[in-house]
Amino acid sequence: MSDALENLLSETRRFAPPAELAAHANVTSDAQPEDRLAFWETQARRLSWAKDWDQTLDWSNPPFAKWFVGGELNVAYNCLDRHVEAGLGDRVAIHWEGEPGDTRTITYSDLLSEVKQAANALTDLGVGQGDRVAIYLPMIPEAAVAMLATARIGATHSVVFGGFSVDALSGRIQDADAKLVITADGGYRRGAPSALKPTVDEAVALCPGIEHVLVVRRTGQEVAWTDKDLWWHETVAKASTEHTAQAFDAENPLFILYTSGTTAKPKGILHTTGGYLTQASYTHHAVFDLKPETDVYWCTADIGWVTGHSYIVYGPLSNGATQVMYEGTPDTPHRGRFWEIVQKYKVTILYTAPTAIRTFMKWGDDIPAGFDLSSLRILGSVGEPINPEAWMWYREHIGANNCPIVDTWWQTETGAMMLSPLPGVTHTKPGSAMSPLPGIAADVVDDQGNSVPNGGGGYLVLREPWPSMLRTIWGDDARYLETYWSRFGDMYFAGDGAKKDEDGNIWLLGRVDDVMLVSGHNISTTEVESALVSHPDVAEAAVVGATDPTTGQAIVAFVILRGGVESDVDVLRNHVSKTLGPICKPRQIMIVPELPKTRSGKIMRRLLRDVAENRTLGDVTTLQDSSIMSLISSGMQSSK
Numbered sequence: 001m002s003d004a005l006e007n008l009l010s011e012t013r014r015f016a017p018p019a020e021l022a023a024h025a026n027v028t029s030d031a032q033p034e035d036r037l038a039f040w041e042t043q044a045r046r047l048s049w050a051k052d053w054d055q056t057l058d059w060s061n062p063p064f065a066k067w068f069v070g071g072e073l074n075v076a077y078n079c080l081d082r083h084v085e086a087g088l089g090d091r092v093a094i095h096w097e098g099e100p101g102d103t104r105t106i107t108y109s110d111l112l113s114e115v116k117q118a119a120n121a122l123t124d125l126g127v128g129q130g131d132r133v134a135i136y137l138p139m140i141p142e143a144a145v146a147m148l149a150t151a152r153i154g155a156t157h158s159v160v161f162g163g164f165s166v167d168a169l170s171g172r173i174q175d176a177d178a179k180l181v182i183t184a185d186g187g188y189r190r191g192a193p194s195a196l197k198p199t200v201d202e203a204v205a206l207c208p209g210i211e212h213v214l215v216v217r218r219t220g221q222e223v224a225w226t227d228k229d230l231w232w233h234e235t236v237a238k239a240s241t242e243h244t245a246q247a248f249d250a251e252n253p254l255f256i257l258y259t260s261g262t263t264a265k266p267k268g269i270l271h272t273t274g275g276y277l278t279q280a281s282y283t284h285h286a287v288f289d290l291k292p293e294t295d296v297y298w299c300t301a302d303i304g305w306v307t308g309h310s311y312i313v314y315g316p317l318s319n320g321a322t323q324v325m326y327e328g329t330p331d332t333p334h335r336g337r338f339w340e341i342v343q344k345y346k347v348t349i350l351y352t353a354p355t356a357i358r359t360f361m362k363w364g365d366d367i368p369a370g371f372d373l374s375s376l377r378i379l380g381s382v383g384e385p386i387n388p389e390a391w392m393w394y395r396e397h398i399g400a401n402n403c404p405i406v407d408t409w410w411q412t413e414t415g416a417m418m419l420s421p422l423p424g425v426t427h428t429k430p431g432s433a434m435s436p437l438p439g440i441a442a443d444v445v446d447d448q449g450n451s452v453p454n455g456g457g458g459y460l461v462l463r464e465p466w467p468s469m470l471r472t473i474w475g476d477d478a479r480y481l482e483t484y485w486s487r488f489g490d491m492y493f494a495g496d497g498a499k500k501d502e503d504g505n506i507w508l509l510g511r512v513d514d515v516m517l518v519s520g521h522n523i524s525t526t527e528v529e530s531a532l533v534s535h536p537d538v539a540e541a542a543v544v545g546a547t548d549p550t551t552g553q554a555i556v557a558f559v560i561l562r563g564g565v566e567s568d569v570d571v572l573r574n575h576v577s578k579t580l581g582p583i584c585k586p587r588q589i590m591i592v593p594e595l596p597k598t599r600s601g602k603i604m605r606r607l608l609r610d611v612a613e614n615r616t617l618g619d620v621t622t623l624q625d626s627s628i629m630s631l632i633s634s635g636m637q638s639s640k
């Protein structure tokens with residue numbers, strides 16, 4: 001990218017926080033602290049430390065950070081024991097809802113006992129500090145138990161999303177050099193048991209370093225058995241419920257997690273203990289305004305993604321939250337399942353992804369309208385830029401026009417939220433992540449690394465280290481330096497394009513790799529997609545730049561229509577031209593039934609670019625459903 005991104009879409013709608021919420025908000029100012037390190041020290045005091053730190057930040061060997069140097073703590077103790085010791089053992093930690101409708105109610109005391117048993121079982125199996133444990137589970141409570149038990153004994157977990165293939169699983173086990181796998185016979189997906197164990201069996205055959213496989217019985221389906229296999233209910237459930245948590249160094253590795261693979265081969269992101277838990281806990285408290293005594297929080301992410309790590313396990317549990325955990329898909333057994341769950345548990349805070357919101361838009365307004373959603377008070381979004389029209393739909397049809405929307409920008413690498421509105425403070429704008437959170441030094445810069453003026457576009461960077469930052473790419477310091485620090489030297493390069501509006505608020509514009517260069521103009525995929533989604537016929541859109549003999553690149557759009565409508569592509573092309581200017585008019589629009597997405601629901605534009613330029617497809621291992629690509633390619637051919 002040679003020049004700054006153009007700043008095309010204008011948005012004038014603004015929404016103040018509800019007065020009542022603002023009056024009682026956990027955080028009442030979005031001002032940056034004068035002393036950033038002192039601010040993070042205060043936040044670290046949210047946690048219980050066995051030994052105080054000597055130094056807040058050691059940045060003597062950048063970009064390799066150490067936070068809370070010399071401090072010691074136990075993550076599981078902070079998420080469980082201390083709440084029980086404070087007399088909160090009977091509080092519900094997890095309202096678990098299985099896809100077939102079976103449920104479990106797990107209090108903090110229950111969860112602590114199970115984690116202690118699992119910690120004892122892991123120790124008996126020879127797992128200790130410094131070892132890696134691979135976790136390949138459906139969305140069942142044992143997933144959280146397995147993570148917390150691993151953390152409790154100072155070992156490092158690597159959670160692999162339960163939908164991944166043998167190759168993806170064995171590659172991640174080998175890269176992390178794990179010695180134990182925790183899995184299940186299967187889980188429920190779309191109304192049927194979906195097996196996990198056969199994938200593990202094949203993967204483990206390729207991974208001689210694996211000594212044991214611990215298997216949770218969830219579906220009861222038939223499984224093959226090897227001499228490495230042990231049933232969870234025989235090993236863990238029989239272990240002692242006595243276990244004293246030992247404190248570990250603040251920089252003890254907590255987990256390795258591979259990025260979604262939207263743009264490239266996944267990277268094994270390494271997170272450590274004290275700084276990570278500090279920022280996960282603080283942001284969950286601040287951005288969701290969590291009142292642990294009264295709120296019922298629900299994050300719909302899978303535990304296999306960083307959102308599940310920071311905002312199902314570590315953030316909420318460290319804050320003593322009561323939360324919902326759901327095993328299955330939003331359309332099983334019907335398309336109102338999410339809203340039925342909100343109604344049943346009186347969910348007050350909902351955290352989901354734009355891909356889900358656009359799907360609900362496509363399914364129709366009447367579905368959420370059939371449920372009582374009046375318990376909701378805050379709505380969150382994460383994973384991709386949220387188009388202003390999807391934001392408005394979320395506000396109106398889910399939030400009854402009175403719930404602040406927090407659009408949270410962050411990455412696997414950042415460990416926790418970095419940019420977001422604060423629900424009791426920010427006057428939100430549909431589609432904007434607004435401002436860096438207190439303690440975070442984010443900026444938008446041009447090619448030379450100079451801060452762009454308001455109204456300008458460029459690259460999102462982080463100017464200062466933050467507590468939950470990745471420490472490296474596991475086993476590959478060189479790739480860590482090259483990927484994030486080679487572009488600007490002393491600033492972290494996030495890989496995302498962004499702009500500042502006239503008020504200095506930040507808008508994410510999509511991946512820098514996806515930016516389109518049309519007749520010398522750098523155009524954001526997000527802005528063109530948002531223009532398409534602002535047309536009432538369109539539910540979802542993905543655009544790419546395809547090589548063009550006259551303009552260098554031309555915009556090719558793939559569009560999903562809202563339920564029941566038919567649309568004329570020329571009307572949609574003109575709509576974009578009218579909204580953003582003629583330079584953004586797509587050369588071609590394809591109406592498609594689905595878009596290629598990663599397992600975490602992000603649009604994979606590089607595959608659409610392959611289609612638009614008639615190339616064979618690149619790496620598809622992280623693709624959700626590979627049959628979609630042949631559907632789209634065949635449609636493309638016939639439209640030419």
Ligand code: ATP
Nearest residue numbers: 259260261262263264383384385408409411412508
């Ligand atoms: P890979 O790095 O392997 O391509 P990935 O970037 O999709 O995968 P994640 O770490 O899960 O893996 O996603 C982080 C990215 O998601 C961000 O860099 C950004 O592109 C996008 N993102 C997340 N939240 C938001 C948001 N609120 N607004 C805009 N973009 C977001």
Ligand code: MG
Nearest residue numbers: 259260411495
């Ligand atoms: Mg990324």
